[in-house]
Amino acid sequence: MLRICRVLCSRAGPSPGGWQPLSFDGGAFHLKGTGELTRALLVLRLCAWPPLVTHGLALQAWSQRLLGSRLSGALLRASIYGQFVAGETAEEVRGCVLQLQNLGLRPLLAVPTEEEPDSAVKTGEAWYEGNLSAMLRCVDLSRGLLETPDPTGTALMQLKMTALMSTRLCKQLTSWVRRPGDSLELSPERLAEAMDSGQDLRVSCLNTEQTRHLQASLSRLHRVVQHARAQHVRLLVDAEYTSLNPALSLLVAALATRWNSSGEGGPWVWNTYQAYLKDTYERLRRDAEAADRAGLAFGVKLVRGAYLDKEREMARLQETEDPTQPDYEATSQSYSRCLELMLTQVSHRGPMCHLMVASHNEDSVRQATKRMWELGIPPDGPVCFGQLLGMCDHVSLALGQAGYAVYKSIPYGSLEEVIPYLIRRAQENRSVLRGARREQELLSQELRRRLLGGRAMELRA
Incomplete structure:
Protein backbone atom coordinates (compact mmCIF):
# COMPACT_ATOMS: atom_id res chain seq x y z
CA MET A 1 0.00 0.00 0.00
CA CYS A 9 1.82 10.85 -5.67
CA SER A 10 4.92 10.97 -7.84
CA ARG A 11 3.10 11.07 -11.18
CA ALA A 12 2.97 14.25 -13.24
CA GLY A 13 -0.72 14.69 -12.48
CA PRO A 14 -3.67 13.11 -10.64
CA SER A 15 -4.16 9.41 -11.24
CA PRO A 16 -7.42 8.11 -12.73
CA GLY A 17 -8.10 6.14 -9.57
CA GLY A 18 -9.30 9.18 -7.63
CA TRP A 19 -8.06 10.84 -4.46
CA GLN A 20 -7.85 8.75 -1.29
CA PRO A 21 -7.55 11.01 1.79
CA GLU A 125 27.79 41.14 22.93
CA ALA A 126 28.91 38.16 25.03
CA TRP A 127 25.37 36.79 25.37
CA TYR A 128 24.77 36.87 21.61
CA GLU A 129 28.20 35.40 20.88
CA GLY A 130 27.41 32.52 23.26
CA ASN A 131 24.17 31.93 21.35
CA LEU A 132 26.12 31.96 18.09
CA SER A 133 28.26 29.11 19.40
CA ALA A 134 25.09 27.22 20.36
CA MET A 135 23.65 27.75 16.87
CA LEU A 136 26.82 26.50 15.19
CA ARG A 137 26.77 23.40 17.39
CA CYS A 138 23.12 22.88 16.45
CA VAL A 139 24.08 22.96 12.76
CA ASP A 140 26.71 20.29 13.38
CA LEU A 141 24.27 18.19 15.39
CA SER A 142 21.57 18.52 12.70
CA ARG A 143 24.06 17.32 10.11
CA GLY A 144 25.32 14.51 12.31
CA LEU A 145 21.80 13.15 12.85
CA LEU A 146 21.45 12.17 9.20
CA GLU A 147 21.78 8.43 8.66
CA THR A 148 23.82 9.09 5.50
CA PRO A 149 25.37 12.31 4.16
CA ASP A 150 22.83 14.14 2.01
CA PRO A 151 24.10 17.08 -0.09
CA THR A 152 20.54 17.89 -1.22
CA GLY A 153 19.85 19.36 2.22
CA THR A 154 17.06 17.33 3.82
CA ALA A 155 18.46 18.39 7.21
CA LEU A 156 16.49 21.36 8.54
CA MET A 157 17.01 23.53 11.62
CA GLN A 158 15.11 26.40 13.24
CA LEU A 159 16.81 29.76 13.69
CA LYS A 160 15.65 32.38 16.19
CA MET A 161 17.17 35.68 15.09
CA THR A 162 16.53 37.39 18.42
CA ALA A 163 19.06 34.99 19.92
CA LEU A 164 21.70 36.72 17.78
CA MET A 165 20.58 40.35 17.84
CA SER A 166 18.75 42.73 20.14
CA THR A 167 14.96 43.04 19.95
CA ARG A 168 15.42 46.75 20.56
CA LEU A 169 17.53 47.03 17.43
CA CYS A 170 14.89 45.04 15.53
CA LYS A 171 12.22 47.52 16.64
CA GLN A 172 14.40 50.42 15.55
CA LEU A 173 14.96 48.85 12.15
CA THR A 174 11.26 48.04 11.81
CA SER A 175 10.36 51.69 12.40
CA TRP A 176 12.85 52.74 9.73
CA VAL A 177 11.70 50.11 7.21
CA ARG A 178 8.10 51.27 7.55
CA ARG A 179 8.96 54.87 6.65
CA PRO A 180 8.30 55.52 2.92
CA GLY A 181 11.47 56.19 0.96
CA ASP A 182 13.89 55.90 3.86
CA SER A 183 14.01 52.11 3.69
CA LEU A 184 16.24 52.17 0.58
CA GLU A 185 19.21 52.82 2.86
CA LEU A 186 18.63 49.34 4.30
CA SER A 187 18.16 47.36 1.11
CA PRO A 188 18.71 43.56 1.24
CA GLU A 189 21.48 43.96 -1.35
CA ARG A 190 23.36 46.49 0.76
CA LEU A 191 23.07 44.34 3.88
CA ALA A 192 24.16 41.24 1.93
CA GLU A 193 27.21 43.09 0.68
CA ALA A 194 28.07 44.19 4.22
CA MET A 195 27.73 40.61 5.46
CA ASP A 196 29.98 39.29 2.71
CA SER A 197 32.67 41.93 2.90
CA GLY A 198 32.67 42.58 6.63
CA GLN A 199 33.01 46.29 5.88
CA ASP A 200 31.53 48.88 8.20
CA LEU A 201 27.91 49.73 7.56
CA ARG A 202 26.63 53.26 8.11
CA VAL A 203 22.92 53.70 8.77
CA SER A 204 21.62 57.19 9.53
CA CYS A 205 18.80 56.02 11.81
CA LEU A 206 21.23 54.29 14.20
CA ASN A 207 23.70 55.73 16.67
CA THR A 208 27.28 54.50 16.97
CA GLU A 209 26.49 51.78 19.52
CA GLN A 210 23.49 50.51 17.53
CA THR A 211 25.51 50.48 14.32
CA ARG A 212 28.24 48.46 16.02
CA HIS A 213 25.65 45.96 17.28
CA LEU A 214 24.05 45.71 13.80
CA GLN A 215 27.44 45.00 12.27
CA ALA A 216 28.16 42.29 14.86
CA SER A 217 24.69 40.80 14.36
CA LEU A 218 25.12 40.66 10.58
CA SER A 219 28.43 38.89 11.09
CA ARG A 220 26.81 36.33 13.40
CA LEU A 221 23.97 35.63 10.96
CA HIS A 222 26.42 35.31 8.08
CA ARG A 223 28.56 32.83 10.01
CA VAL A 224 25.57 30.66 10.88
CA VAL A 225 24.31 30.50 7.29
CA GLN A 226 27.81 30.00 5.90
CA HIS A 227 28.36 27.06 8.23
CA ALA A 228 24.88 25.64 7.58
CA ARG A 229 25.41 25.83 3.83
CA ALA A 230 28.74 24.03 4.15
CA GLN A 231 27.05 21.31 6.21
CA HIS A 232 24.00 21.07 3.88
CA VAL A 233 21.56 22.20 6.59
CA ARG A 234 18.66 24.47 5.65
Missing part, protein backbone atom coordinates in the same frame (compact mmCIF):
# COMPACT_ATOMS: atom_id res chain seq x y z
CA LEU A 2 2.84 2.41 0.84
CA ARG A 3 4.49 1.66 -2.51
CA ILE A 4 1.21 2.31 -4.34
CA CYS A 5 0.74 5.64 -2.52
CA ARG A 6 4.24 6.77 -3.46
CA VAL A 7 3.70 5.85 -7.12
CA LEU A 8 0.41 7.74 -7.30
CA LEU A 22 -5.33 10.03 4.69
CA SER A 23 -7.01 8.86 7.87
CA PHE A 24 -6.03 10.64 11.10
CA ASP A 25 -7.95 8.28 13.37
CA GLY A 26 -5.00 7.28 15.55
CA GLY A 27 -4.45 4.01 13.72
CA ALA A 28 -0.72 4.73 13.54
CA PHE A 29 -0.51 4.79 17.37
CA HIS A 30 0.26 1.07 17.19
CA LEU A 31 3.82 2.18 16.40
CA LYS A 32 4.27 3.64 19.90
CA GLY A 33 4.61 1.94 23.28
CA THR A 34 1.94 2.02 25.97
CA GLY A 35 4.16 4.04 28.30
CA GLU A 36 4.68 6.73 25.64
CA LEU A 37 0.95 6.95 24.97
CA THR A 38 0.11 7.15 28.68
CA ARG A 39 2.59 9.98 29.27
CA ALA A 40 1.32 11.83 26.21
CA LEU A 41 -2.27 11.65 27.44
CA LEU A 42 -1.42 12.84 30.96
CA VAL A 43 0.83 15.68 29.79
CA LEU A 44 -1.59 16.95 27.14
CA ARG A 45 -4.38 17.00 29.72
CA LEU A 46 -2.15 18.94 32.11
CA CYS A 47 -1.19 21.44 29.41
CA ALA A 48 -4.86 22.03 28.55
CA TRP A 49 -5.38 23.27 32.14
CA PRO A 50 -5.20 27.12 31.89
CA PRO A 51 -3.75 27.83 35.38
CA LEU A 52 -0.77 25.56 34.68
CA VAL A 53 0.04 27.44 31.48
CA THR A 54 -0.57 30.91 32.92
CA HIS A 55 1.41 30.37 36.14
CA GLY A 56 3.90 27.80 34.86
CA LEU A 57 7.09 29.59 35.94
CA ALA A 58 5.71 30.35 39.39
CA LEU A 59 4.58 26.74 39.81
CA GLN A 60 8.02 25.51 38.77
CA ALA A 61 9.70 27.73 41.40
CA TRP A 62 7.21 26.59 44.05
CA SER A 63 7.85 22.95 43.15
CA GLN A 64 11.61 23.42 43.56
CA ARG A 65 11.19 25.00 46.99
CA LEU A 66 8.75 22.35 48.20
CA LEU A 67 10.31 19.21 46.69
CA GLY A 68 13.90 20.25 46.15
CA SER A 69 15.67 20.64 42.83
CA ARG A 70 16.44 16.95 42.38
CA LEU A 71 12.91 15.57 42.91
CA SER A 72 11.28 18.49 41.08
CA GLY A 73 13.63 17.95 38.14
CA ALA A 74 12.91 14.22 38.10
CA LEU A 75 9.15 14.88 37.91
CA LEU A 76 9.61 17.34 35.07
CA ARG A 77 11.85 14.94 33.15
CA ALA A 78 9.25 12.19 33.53
CA SER A 79 6.44 14.44 32.31
CA ILE A 80 6.59 17.74 30.41
CA TYR A 81 10.32 17.73 29.63
CA GLY A 82 10.22 14.09 28.54
CA GLN A 83 7.22 14.71 26.30
CA PHE A 84 8.38 17.83 24.47
CA VAL A 85 12.20 17.84 24.69
CA ALA A 86 14.73 15.56 23.00
CA GLY A 87 17.17 15.65 25.91
CA GLU A 88 20.18 17.56 27.18
CA THR A 89 23.21 15.81 25.71
CA ALA A 90 23.99 15.02 22.08
CA GLU A 91 23.56 11.32 22.84
CA GLU A 92 20.08 11.88 24.31
CA VAL A 93 19.10 13.90 21.26
CA ARG A 94 20.39 11.16 18.95
CA GLY A 95 18.37 8.57 20.85
CA CYS A 96 15.20 10.63 20.48
CA VAL A 97 15.84 11.25 16.79
CA LEU A 98 16.51 7.55 16.15
CA GLN A 99 13.09 6.74 17.62
CA LEU A 100 11.51 9.33 15.32
CA GLN A 101 13.35 7.99 12.28
CA ASN A 102 12.09 4.50 13.05
CA LEU A 103 8.58 5.98 12.89
CA GLY A 104 9.22 7.64 9.54
CA LEU A 105 9.72 11.16 11.03
CA ARG A 106 12.59 13.65 10.76
CA PRO A 107 14.16 16.10 13.24
CA LEU A 108 13.91 19.89 13.13
CA LEU A 109 16.22 20.99 15.95
CA ALA A 110 15.57 24.24 17.83
CA VAL A 111 17.96 25.96 20.25
CA PRO A 112 15.70 27.17 23.11
CA THR A 113 17.25 30.65 23.34
CA GLU A 114 15.67 34.01 22.55
CA GLU A 115 15.37 37.56 23.80
CA GLU A 116 11.87 38.61 24.77
CA PRO A 117 10.83 42.11 23.60
CA ASP A 118 11.40 44.78 26.25
CA SER A 119 13.26 42.31 28.47
CA ALA A 120 16.24 43.32 30.56
CA VAL A 121 19.21 44.28 28.40
CA LYS A 122 21.72 41.45 28.02
CA THR A 123 25.30 42.04 29.09
CA GLY A 124 27.05 43.29 25.96
CA LEU A 235 17.72 27.23 8.14
CA LEU A 236 14.07 28.04 8.91
CA VAL A 237 13.91 31.50 10.49
CA ASP A 238 11.17 31.84 13.10
CA ALA A 239 8.64 34.66 12.86
CA GLU A 240 8.05 36.69 16.00
CA TYR A 241 6.02 39.79 16.96
CA THR A 242 4.76 42.31 14.38
CA SER A 243 6.99 44.93 16.00
CA LEU A 244 10.01 42.82 14.98
CA ASN A 245 8.97 40.94 11.84
CA PRO A 246 9.68 43.63 9.22
CA ALA A 247 13.27 43.85 10.45
CA LEU A 248 13.59 40.06 10.56
CA SER A 249 12.16 39.75 7.03
CA LEU A 250 14.65 42.36 5.82
CA LEU A 251 17.50 40.30 7.23
CA VAL A 252 16.09 37.10 5.74
CA ALA A 253 15.90 38.86 2.37
CA ALA A 254 19.55 39.89 2.73
CA LEU A 255 20.59 36.34 3.56
CA ALA A 256 18.46 35.01 0.68
CA THR A 257 20.16 37.42 -1.74
CA ARG A 258 23.48 35.86 -0.80
CA TRP A 259 22.58 32.20 -0.23
CA ASN A 260 19.38 31.42 -2.17
CA SER A 261 20.70 32.01 -5.68
CA SER A 262 19.94 29.40 -8.32
CA GLY A 263 23.48 28.05 -8.26
CA GLU A 264 23.41 27.31 -4.53
CA GLY A 265 21.05 24.32 -4.74
CA GLY A 266 17.70 25.58 -3.55
CA PRO A 267 16.75 27.80 -0.60
CA TRP A 268 19.11 27.58 2.37
CA VAL A 269 17.33 30.35 4.29
CA TRP A 270 13.55 30.19 4.70
CA ASN A 271 11.17 32.73 6.23
CA THR A 272 8.10 31.98 8.34
CA TYR A 273 4.70 33.45 7.45
CA GLN A 274 1.93 33.72 10.05
CA ALA A 275 -1.55 33.27 8.57
CA TYR A 276 -3.26 34.88 11.56
CA LEU A 277 -2.01 38.32 10.43
CA LYS A 278 -4.24 40.23 8.01
CA ASP A 279 -1.48 41.20 5.59
CA THR A 280 0.22 37.80 5.31
CA TYR A 281 -1.27 36.66 2.00
CA GLU A 282 -0.25 39.85 0.19
CA ARG A 283 3.26 39.82 1.70
CA LEU A 284 3.70 36.18 0.75
CA ARG A 285 2.51 36.84 -2.80
CA ARG A 286 4.84 39.82 -3.22
CA ASP A 287 7.82 37.95 -1.76
CA ALA A 288 7.21 34.90 -3.97
CA GLU A 289 6.96 37.04 -7.09
CA ALA A 290 10.07 39.06 -6.13
CA ALA A 291 12.09 35.86 -5.59
CA ASP A 292 10.94 34.53 -8.96
CA ARG A 293 11.89 37.77 -10.75
CA ALA A 294 15.31 37.81 -9.09
CA GLY A 295 15.94 34.14 -9.91
CA LEU A 296 16.21 33.28 -6.21
CA ALA A 297 15.04 30.07 -4.60
CA PHE A 298 12.21 30.65 -2.14
CA GLY A 299 11.69 28.77 1.14
CA VAL A 300 8.59 29.18 3.32
CA LYS A 301 7.40 27.78 6.62
CA LEU A 302 3.66 28.45 6.81
CA VAL A 303 2.12 28.62 10.30
CA ARG A 304 -1.12 29.91 11.75
CA GLY A 305 0.71 32.00 14.37
CA ALA A 306 1.32 31.99 18.10
CA TYR A 307 1.27 35.55 19.46
CA LEU A 308 -2.45 36.30 19.12
CA ASP A 309 -3.22 37.49 22.66
CA LYS A 310 -0.09 39.62 22.94
CA GLU A 311 -0.58 41.20 19.53
CA ARG A 312 -4.15 42.21 20.36
CA GLU A 313 -3.14 43.56 23.75
CA MET A 314 -0.28 45.54 22.21
CA ALA A 315 -2.61 47.04 19.61
CA ARG A 316 -5.08 48.01 22.34
CA LEU A 317 -2.42 49.67 24.49
CA GLN A 318 -0.92 51.55 21.53
CA GLU A 319 -4.37 52.40 20.15
CA THR A 320 -3.45 51.01 16.74
CA GLU A 321 -5.32 48.71 14.38
CA ASP A 322 -5.38 45.08 15.43
CA PRO A 323 -3.10 43.29 12.92
CA THR A 324 -4.67 39.87 13.51
CA GLN A 325 -7.55 38.09 11.83
CA PRO A 326 -10.89 38.53 13.66
CA ASP A 327 -11.37 34.84 14.53
CA TYR A 328 -10.11 31.31 14.01
CA GLU A 329 -12.25 30.79 10.90
CA ALA A 330 -10.72 33.84 9.24
CA THR A 331 -7.26 32.58 10.17
CA SER A 332 -8.04 29.18 8.65
CA GLN A 333 -9.23 30.83 5.44
CA SER A 334 -6.02 32.87 5.33
CA TYR A 335 -3.95 29.71 5.88
CA SER A 336 -5.84 27.94 3.09
CA ARG A 337 -5.23 30.81 0.62
CA CYS A 338 -1.53 31.00 1.50
CA LEU A 339 -1.22 27.23 1.19
CA GLU A 340 -2.83 27.25 -2.25
CA LEU A 341 -0.54 30.07 -3.36
CA MET A 342 2.60 28.27 -2.24
CA LEU A 343 1.63 24.87 -3.65
CA THR A 344 1.00 26.55 -7.00
CA GLN A 345 4.43 28.18 -6.74
CA VAL A 346 6.03 24.81 -6.01
CA SER A 347 4.28 23.19 -8.97
CA HIS A 348 5.56 25.95 -11.27
CA ARG A 349 9.08 26.43 -9.89
CA GLY A 350 9.91 22.89 -8.75
CA PRO A 351 12.99 22.57 -6.52
CA MET A 352 13.49 26.36 -6.59
CA CYS A 353 10.54 26.68 -4.20
CA HIS A 354 10.24 24.79 -0.90
CA LEU A 355 7.37 24.76 1.59
CA MET A 356 6.84 23.44 5.09
CA VAL A 357 3.17 23.02 5.96
CA ALA A 358 3.60 23.63 9.70
CA SER A 359 0.16 22.83 11.06
CA HIS A 360 -1.63 20.69 13.62
CA ASN A 361 -4.93 21.24 11.81
CA GLU A 362 -6.19 18.09 10.09
CA ASP A 363 -8.16 20.00 7.44
CA SER A 364 -5.09 22.02 6.43
CA VAL A 365 -3.00 18.86 6.15
CA ARG A 366 -5.69 17.15 4.08
CA GLN A 367 -5.91 20.17 1.78
CA ALA A 368 -2.14 20.11 1.32
CA THR A 369 -1.91 16.39 0.53
CA LYS A 370 -4.86 16.53 -1.86
CA ARG A 371 -3.50 19.54 -3.77
CA MET A 372 -0.04 17.93 -3.90
CA TRP A 373 -1.64 14.90 -5.55
CA GLU A 374 -3.63 17.07 -7.99
CA LEU A 375 -0.57 19.15 -8.91
CA GLY A 376 1.73 16.15 -9.25
CA ILE A 377 4.00 17.15 -6.34
CA PRO A 378 5.71 14.02 -4.94
CA PRO A 379 5.21 13.34 -1.21
CA ASP A 380 8.96 13.38 -0.52
CA GLY A 381 9.75 16.42 -2.66
CA PRO A 382 9.95 20.18 -2.04
CA VAL A 383 6.88 20.17 0.25
CA CYS A 384 7.18 18.85 3.79
CA PHE A 385 5.07 18.92 6.96
CA GLY A 386 5.93 20.04 10.47
CA GLN A 387 4.49 19.54 13.95
CA LEU A 388 5.79 19.95 17.48
CA LEU A 389 7.55 17.08 19.22
CA GLY A 390 5.12 15.41 21.61
CA MET A 391 1.98 16.75 19.92
CA CYS A 392 -0.22 15.85 16.95
CA ASP A 393 1.38 12.42 16.62
CA HIS A 394 -1.80 10.96 15.09
CA VAL A 395 -1.25 13.31 12.11
CA SER A 396 2.56 13.07 12.00
CA LEU A 397 2.60 9.27 12.10
CA ALA A 398 -0.10 8.91 9.43
CA LEU A 399 1.82 11.26 7.13
CA GLY A 400 5.12 9.52 7.77
CA GLN A 401 3.70 6.08 7.12
CA ALA A 402 2.23 7.33 3.82
CA GLY A 403 5.67 8.44 2.64
CA TYR A 404 5.45 12.19 3.20
CA ALA A 405 8.39 14.17 4.58
CA VAL A 406 7.42 15.03 8.17
CA TYR A 407 9.54 17.02 10.63
CA LYS A 408 9.06 17.33 14.38
CA SER A 409 10.23 20.59 15.95
CA ILE A 410 12.63 19.47 18.67
CA PRO A 411 13.98 21.73 21.42
CA TYR A 412 16.87 20.37 23.45
CA GLY A 413 18.97 21.49 26.40
CA SER A 414 19.01 21.52 30.19
CA LEU A 415 15.92 21.87 32.36
CA GLU A 416 16.95 25.41 33.28
CA GLU A 417 17.19 26.39 29.60
CA VAL A 418 14.19 24.56 28.22
CA ILE A 419 11.39 24.79 30.81
CA PRO A 420 11.02 28.61 30.58
CA TYR A 421 11.12 28.24 26.79
CA LEU A 422 8.40 25.56 26.87
CA ILE A 423 6.20 27.63 29.16
CA ARG A 424 6.47 30.65 26.83
CA ARG A 425 5.58 28.40 23.87
CA ALA A 426 2.60 27.00 25.78
CA GLN A 427 1.39 30.52 26.61
CA GLU A 428 1.67 31.48 22.95
CA ASN A 429 -0.01 28.27 21.72
CA ARG A 430 -3.00 28.09 24.07
CA SER A 431 -5.37 27.44 21.18
CA VAL A 432 -3.20 24.56 19.94
CA LEU A 433 -3.14 23.02 23.41
CA ARG A 434 -6.89 23.42 23.82
CA GLY A 435 -7.34 21.97 20.34
CA ALA A 436 -5.48 18.81 21.36
CA ARG A 437 -8.73 17.36 22.75
CA ARG A 438 -9.15 15.16 19.69
CA GLU A 439 -5.63 13.79 20.16
CA GLN A 440 -6.45 13.08 23.81
CA GLU A 441 -9.58 11.20 22.75
CA LEU A 442 -7.61 9.11 20.25
CA LEU A 443 -4.95 8.36 22.87
CA SER A 444 -7.66 7.30 25.34
CA GLN A 445 -9.25 5.02 22.74
CA GLU A 446 -5.93 3.35 21.93
CA LEU A 447 -5.09 2.82 25.61
CA ARG A 448 -8.55 1.37 26.30
CA ARG A 449 -8.17 -0.92 23.30
CA ARG A 450 -4.85 -2.21 24.62
CA LEU A 451 -6.14 -2.59 28.17
CA LEU A 452 -9.35 -4.37 27.14
CA GLY A 453 -7.45 -6.45 24.59
CA GLY A 454 -5.06 -7.61 27.29
CA ARG A 455 -7.90 -8.51 29.61
CA ALA A 456 -9.68 -10.43 26.84
CA MET A 457 -6.53 -12.48 26.26
CA GLU A 458 -6.29 -13.23 29.99
CA LEU A 459 -9.94 -14.39 30.06
CA ARG A 460 -9.42 -16.64 27.02
CA ALA A 461 -6.37 -18.12 28.69
